[in-house]
Amino acid sequence: xxxxxxxxPGLVKPSQTLSLTCTVSGGSISSGDYYWSWIRQPPxxxxxxxxxxxxxxxxxxxxxxxxxxxxxxxxxxxxxxLKLSSVxxxxxxxxxxxxxxxxxxxxxxxxxxxxTVSS
Amino acid sequence: xxxxxxxxxxxxTPGQRVTISCSGSNSNIRRNTVNWYQQLPGTAPKLLIxxxxxxxxxxxxxxxxxxxxxxxxxxxxxxxxxxxxxxYCAVWDDSLKGVIFGxxxxxxxx
Numbered sequence: 363x364x365x366x367x368x369x370x371p372g373l374v375k376p377s378q379t380l381s382l383t384c385t386v387s388g389g390s391i392s393s394g395d396y397y398w399s400w401i402r403q404p405p406x407x408x409x410x411x412x413x414x415x416x417x418x419x420x421x422x423x424x425x426x427x428x429x430x431x432x433x434x435x436x437x438x439x440x441x442x443x444l445k446l447s448s449v450x451x452x453x454x455x456x457x458x459x460x461x462x463x464x465x466x467x468x469x470x471x472x473x474x475x476x477x478t479v480s481s
Numbered sequence: 482x483x484x485x486x487x488x489x490x491x492x493x494t495p496g497q498r499v500t501i502s503c504s505g506s507n508s509n510i511r512r513n514t515v516n517w518y519q520q521l522p523g524t525a526p527k528l529l530i531x532x533x534x535x536x537x538x539x540x541x542x543x544x545x546x547x548x549x550x551x552x553x554x555x556x557x558x559x560x561x562x563x564x565x566x567x568x569y570c571a572v573w574d575d576s577l578k579g580v581i582f583g584x585x586x587x588x589x590x591x
Contacts, residue, residue, distance in 0.1 A: 372530075399580075401568070408483065408582055408583070408584050408585045409569055409571075409581065409582040409585070410582065411520075411571075411579060411580040411581070414580075422578075422579075423579075424579045424580075425577060425578060432492045458523075458525055458526075459538060461571040463527065464573050464580065465513075465516075465531075465532075465573065466491060466513075466514070466515075466516045466572050466573055466580045467513060467514075467531035467532070467571075468516075468518075468524065468571075469527060469528050469531075469537060471525035471526060471527075472525065473524075473525055474525050
């Protein structure tokens with residue numbers, strides 16, 4: 363059974379970079395034809411896809427966030443990461459990591475982690 | 482304002498059949514597979530339907546999905562109290578070049 367777990371700071375200051383990690387267990391992140399995604403949900407609002415990375419390392423981002431987003435893989439630690447730069451209060455959200463990509467079928471999810479942007 | 486339009490709310494009584502719609506366009510629903518998610522309060526979304534009408538292991542066959550032209554629907558039959566949740570559709574958009582979600586529908590079981 364694949365399991366995902368997000369980790370990272372729960373509070374980030376405006377204009378700084380939000381950094382989160384998603385550790386995958388129950389399977390290798392670099393085996394199989396899988397994509398790995400980040401998705402967020404502002405409090406009380408809907409879901410927004412941020413970006414995905416393919417198991418071979420190529421990434422694709424939401425065009426509305428692309429200039430500020432980097433998703434990377436660390437196959438030695440079986441995890442993938444999100445960096446979102448120049449954050450503002452509008453980036454306050456629960457951030458989820460999930461397995462899935464361009465087909466939009468995210469079959470395994472982390473529990474989510476709340477990141478608040480505030481000084 | 483989402484590119485995919487869902488009704489903000491829906492309701493039904495136990496045992497009833499309810500449907501939730503997801504309206505899109507040529508660049509998303511018409512051309513690509515539609516997925517549906519259930520999100521219980523305080524939890525991560527759960528994949529309910531993928532590739533239009535397929536159910537992951539463990540999802541009851543009370544849940545079904547369909548698509549016609551630029552719209553998709555999720556049907557829940559024999560409604561149960563534990564179905565009370567938020568439901569989202571999701572699909573790839575060829576114009577936006579990304580995965581998009583509907584705004585979500587809050588289902589209340591009366």
